[in-house]
Amino acid sequence: MNKNSTLTPFRFRNVSDKLLLTNEIGKFSFYSDDLMSRFYDDELSSGEIDSLKQQSIIVEDSEQWKLLSLLRNTRNATKSDSEKLSYLMVIPTLRCDLSCSYCQVSRAPINAKGFDWSEDNLEMFDGFIKSNGSNGMKIEFQGGEPTLRIDLLERIIEISESYFTDLEFVICTNLVTISDDLRKLLEKSNLVISTSIDGPESTMTANRTEDTSVSKAVIENVKWVIDNYGHSKLSALPTIATDQIDHPEKVIDYYRSLGFRSIFLRPVNYQGFARKSYKELSQQIESWQKFWLQAMNHILKISKDDYFEEFYLGTLVRSIFADRASGFVDYASPANYASHYCVIDHDGTIFPTDESRMLSRTRQIDLSIGNLEKGLDREIISRLNFNAIHHTNEDCLHCAYLPYCGIDIIDDLSRYERFDISKTTSWHCQKHIFLFDFIFEKVANWDVEWLKLFNSWIHRSQNTSDALQIFK
Amino acid sequence: MINLKLKANFSWSGPPFVARISNTISTNDDLTFPFKKDELGNISVHYKSGIFSFLPPQADDFEGDVLLCDPKSSKIQRIFRANSNYNSLLMTERCDQMCVMCSQPPRKTNDAWRFPIYEQALTLASQGATICLSGGEPTLYKAELFTLLENLSSSRPDLKIHILSNCQHLTPEDIPRLQKIHESLDVLWGIPIYASKSEIHEDIVDKHGSFNILMNNLYLLASSKANIELRTVVMATNSLELPDLSKFISDHLDFANYWAIMALEPVGFAKANLGNLLYDHSIAPQPIHKAIDIAVARGVDVRLFNFPLCTVGPQYRKYCKQSISDWKRKYLDICGKCTVKEECTGFFEWYDERSKWERISQL
Ligand code: SF4
Numbered sequence: 137m138n139k140n141s142t143l144t145p146f147r148f149r150n151v152s153d154k155l156l157l158t159n160e161i162g163k164f165s166f167y168s169d170d171l172m173s174r175f176y177d178d179e180l181s182s183g184e185i186d187s188l189k190q191q192s193i194i195v196e197d198s199e200q201w202k203l204l205s206l207l208r209n210t211r212n213a214t215k216s217d218s219e220k221l222s223y224l225m226v227i228p229t230l231r232c233d234l235s236c237s238y239c240q241v242s243r244a245p246i247n248a249k250g251f252d253w254s255e256d257n258l259e260m261f262d263g264f265i266k267s268n269g270s271n272g273m274k275i276e277f278q279g280g281e282p283t284l285r286i287d288l289l290e291r292i293i294e295i296s297e298s299y300f301t302d303l304e305f306v307i308c309t310n311l312v313t314i315s316d317d318l319r320k321l322l323e324k325s326n327l328v329i330s331t332s333i334d335g336p337e338s339t340m341t342a343n344r345t346e347d348t349s350v351s352k353a354v355i356e357n358v359k360w361v362i363d364n365y366g367h368s369k370l371s372a373l374p375t376i377a378t379d380q381i382d383h384p385e386k387v388i389d390y391y392r393s394l395g396f397r398s399i400f401l402r403p404v405n406y407q408g409f410a411r412k413s414y415k416e417l418s419q420q421i422e423s424w425q426k427f428w429l430q431a432m433n434h435i436l437k438i439s440k441d442d443y444f445e446e447f448y449l450g451t452l453v454r455s456i457f458a459d460r461a462s463g464f465v466d467y468a469s470p471a472n473y474a475s476h477y478c479v480i481d482h483d484g485t486i487f488p489t490d491e492s493r494m495l496s497r498t499r500q501i502d503l504s505i506g507n508l509e510k511g512l513d514r515e516i517i518s519r520l521n522f523n524a525i526h527h528t529n530e531d532c533l534h535c536a537y538l539p540y541c542g543i544d545i546i547d548d549l550s551r552y553e554r555f556d557i558s559k560t561t562s563w564h565c566q567k568h569i570f571l572f573d574f575i576f577e578k579v580a581n582w583d584v585e586w587l588k589l590f591n592s593w594i595h596r597s598q599n600t601s602d603a604l605q606i607f608k
Numbered sequence: 609m610i611n612l613k614l615k616a617n618f619s620w621s622g623p624p625f626v627a628r629i630s631n632t633i634s635t636n637d638d639l640t641f642p643f644k645k646d647e648l649g650n651i652s653v654h655y656k657s658g659i660f661s662f663l664p665p666q667a668d669d670f671e672g673d674v675l676l677c678d679p680k681s682s683k684i685q686r687i688f689r690a691n692s693n694y695n696s697l698l699m700t701e702r703c704d705q706m707c708v709m710c711s712q713p714p715r716k717t718n719d720a721w722r723f724p725i726y727e728q729a730l731t732l733a734s735q736g737a738t739i740c741l742s743g744g745e746p747t748l749y750k751a752e753l754f755t756l757l758e759n760l761s762s763s764r765p766d767l768k769i770h771i772l773s774n775c776q777h778l779t780p781e782d783i784p785r786l787q788k789i790h791e792s793l794d795v796l797w798g799i800p801i802y803a804s805k806s807e808i809h810e811d812i813v814d815k816h817g818s819f820n821i822l823m824n825n826l827y828l829l830a831s832s833k834a835n836i837e838l839r840t841v842v843m844a845t846n847s848l849e850l851p852d853l854s855k856f857i858s859d860h861l862d863f864a865n866y867w868a869i870m871a872l873e874p875v876g877f878a879k880a881n882l883g884n885l886l887y888d889h890s891i892a893p894q895p896i897h898k899a900i901d902i903a904v905a906r907g908v909d910v911r912l913f914n915f916p917l918c919t920v921g922p923q924y925r926k927y928c929k930q931s932i933s934d935w936k937r938k939y940l941d942i943c944g945k946c947t948v949k950e951e952c953t954g955f956f957e958w959y960d961e962r963s964k965w966e967r968i969s970q971l
């Protein structure tokens with residue numbers, strides 16, 4: 137290596153039979169797997185040196201701009217623009233008219249008392265949103281079943297719109313019924329709904345409704361919304377329970393038959409994973425990976441004809457190769473809790489994420505970061521944030537995927553009741569290493585079929601020029 | 609084509625000067641003069657030192673135009689046409705680069721006279737006008753240029769100044785001064801970059817070591833809060849590099865306001881080198897489509913300059929801008945019945961058989 141040059145930090149990992157090198161901001165390249173031994177013996181080929189220069193790993197003295205570019209991108213990747221919220225989840229009621237098998241903690245019986253937002257809450261919300269909200273923000277109504285209290289939704293919308301224009305609202309509903317009041321709300325063009333569809337009627341009945349007629353009604357309602365307002369009005373999430381894990385094709389095909397172009401294949405509800413032994417965890421991970429790979433192969437096949445994406449992998453692909461800032465809360469580092477997202481529970485308590493609300497409900501740990509009355513507790517938030525930076529974690533520090541990965545201490549807490557575990561043994565890490573390896577293997581082997589699929593996800597369309605240079 | 613340089617008769621001889629001709633603008637500046645038009649179309653102006661007159665080759669409105677007049681060579685130049693929203697000033701013909709497709713081939717001119725005269729002219733430009741300062745390389749006269757900009761920021765802060773520069777001559781000492789200028793005057797720096805590989809870029813501009821200077825100076829310029837337009841002329845020698853350049857710009861130059869991919873203007877050196885340079889994107893648009901896809905996916909504002917709409921794929925037409933100045937723009941016969949002619953930038957006046965693109969078809 138030239139004396140008039142600088143070496144900048146990089147990380148490496150074996151992928152397929154190659155060596156993946158990533159620099160501090162995730163610019164990557166592949167090398168032969170004996171690169172590192174030759175690196176320090178000064179026996180690199182000129183092609184390798186060129187590639188390292190292109191990655192800004194070797195920087196010549198005449199190329200100061202490369203260091204400035206590194207600095208600039210590093211700052212952009214870690215800074216949080218404002219302390220204002222851009223996403224708010226509100227739980228107007230915890231009551232629900234269903235009792236799904238995987239939802240024990242996040243609901244209260246339909247006739248229970250004291251699980252709805254009070255008048256006081258509404259009044260205090262006015263002050264809260266005024267000082268913490270921002271234009272362009274999204275407000276999501278979760279439950280329980282928020283449509284049991286359309287009156288509250290209307291008031292919350294009214295208050296928010298009195299301070300901010302350009303808001304977006306999402307109602308997460310089980311869609312068992314569409315009341316006249318809900319119908320009226322749906323007319324709002326900046327309001328969409330999100331619902332759960334686990335699969336066809338039989339799966340729905342087994343997982344959620346325990347009643348064929350209710351399942352039928354839900355599916356009818358889904359179709360009604362799509363027919364009347366188009367697909368952009370409705371998004372759906374499946375929860376994959378154990379009996380579906382062998383047949384990912386079924387739920388994917390069902391989603392397609394309803395006209396969806398995307399599916400979010402979430403792992404089985406993590407609450408079931410809590411306090412499992414490592415052996416059990418690794419079995420669960422294994423069965424999840426099998427399910428997931430089977431699903432991906434099916435999606436690859438489908439996409440020969442039509443656009444279809446798996447939302448989470450799509451998000452990773454986009455954040456690695458395109459938009460870099462993904463905006464995913466359980467997927468950022470520093471996590472910057474409560475800087476742009478938080479959850480207000482039915483009693484006015486504020487949590488950094490929905491998972492932390494669940495954890496607090498099961499009384500494993502109190503993760504609240506404030507309440508409507510007193511506002512956000514910056515002291516607690518900064519204590520949480522201090523631990524939510526993977527750049528200072530001894531495992532992540534050396535990981536080639538660090539520039540693309542995030543940290544999820546809430547998930548760690550829920551599974552292991554602590555977050556000072558070795559990250560490499562955590563579910564978060566194992567899942568992400570698996571997904572990153574999957575993606576980078578396709579790039580290492582220049583697997584054009586897959587890269588074209590990834591590229592369609594980046595553009596959210598198959599009508600592109602197949603500019604696969606984006607993967608270089 | 610509108611001729612901007614005209615023959616004129618002067619009743620006296622003397623140094624070049626600037627005059628605005630108008631019969632409607634009431635002002636007490638001593639640079640605006642009324643004009644008369646006779647039945648043959650001759651325009652005559654009563655200037656302080658005498659009378660000058662000229663015969664416009666085609667009918668056009670001269671009301672409010674700013675003219676650069678040179679009695680010695682019996683010529684006038686319409687430097688600002690009042691009814692055009694894009695006028696430019698040639699600050700110098702000198703340049704330290706020698707780009708293979710330069711439309712204004714460098715010459716060792718003596719340019720000292722230009723700055724004071726141009727400054728006068730700029731004070732006469734219409735309200736809110738965009739004026740391009742081009743060359744040669746304007747920053748070869750850095751001291752004069754910065755002073756000009758500083759004066760404009762107090763005398764004409766309404767103007768929008770577009771400077772075309774190769775960005776080879778900035779130093780860290782310039783930054784505080786530039787930052788001040790940028791705070792009070794709307795300046796857009798148009799800076800060319802031809803490839804992400806330094807060898808290819810340097811071959812095109814014919815200056816060894818220029819690529820790293822360009823990159824270092826772009827960072828300097830950006831630190832003065834400059835608005836930056838990146839410009840890439842597409843040629844046979846760099847067309848296949850466009851997708852990589854797109855990635856490079858999104859990686860390292862995302863502070864630029866936008867990236868302009870430009871079709872070749874077949875004049876000057878470009879005309880002489882057409883055989884080596886002409887790239888027919890109408891039959892092979894893929895590199896351009898790919899560059900756009902990558903730029904858009906990675907958040908770069910990308911635009912196509914000088915690309916007729918029918919020469920790029922349907923979903924890329926929205927990036928085409930009407931970039932060819934009206935005075936040197938033309939359309940072909942086939943454009944006559946085209947439904948998008950109004951939005952189409954058309955062709956440079958000098959576009960001909962030799963610089964022809966194969967696939968032009970009305971939409
Ligand atoms: S969590 Fe795992 S995959 Fe992510 S950065 Fe840390 S070590 Fe790497």
Ligand code: SF4
Pocket residue numbers: 916917918919939940942943946947948949952953954968969970971
């Ligand atoms: S036919 Fe002429 S006017 Fe129409 S798009 Fe082509 S170049 Fe433009």
